Amino acid sequence: MTNEGLIINIKIIPNSSKNEIIQEGDCAKVKITAQPIENKANKALIEFLSKTFKVAKTNIQIIKGETSKLKTLLFKVDDKKRLEIISRLTK
Numbered sequence: 001m002t003n004e005g006l007i008i009n010i011k012i013i014p015n016s017s018k019n020e021i022i023q024e025g026d027c028a029k030v031k032i033t034a035q036p037i038e039n040k041a042n043k044a045l046i047e048f049l050s051k052t053f054k055v056a057k058t059n060i061q062i063i064k065g066e067t068s069k070l071k072t073l074l075f076k077v078d079d080k081k082r083l084e085i086i087s088r089l090t091k
Contacts, residue, residue: 005059005076008089012069014041019048021088028089042066049073053085 009027016031023029034044042062050057055077064072075085 005074006082006085007063008073008075008085010071010073010089012041012045012071014069019044021052026090045071049075053077053081053088055081055085 011027011029013029013031014034014036016033018031019033020031021028022031030045030048032041032044032048034040046057046060046062049055049060053075055075059076061074061076062071063074075082077085
């Protein structure tokens with residue numbers, strides 16, 4: 001957590017059969033149906049997380065791992081929303 005919001009590390013799995021969040025060990029995996037071409041998977045990831053957590057797309061940023069499967073995300077959210085996101089994306 002920072003003053004800006006919540007920072008979470010995830011692993012993205014593009015080209016999946018459906019969009020979903022999977023807990024595996026200490027890292028959350030997010031399956032996305034979009035292909036990793038022309039930033040489609042990143043856009044789909046932000047859209048999926050935005051709908052899942054009811055957070056504006058503009059409040060979710062990829063701050064590291066733009067072209068990698070391992071991504072660091074910044075959620076600009078309040079304390080209540082932080083707890084919801086933490087409980088879904090971490091153990």
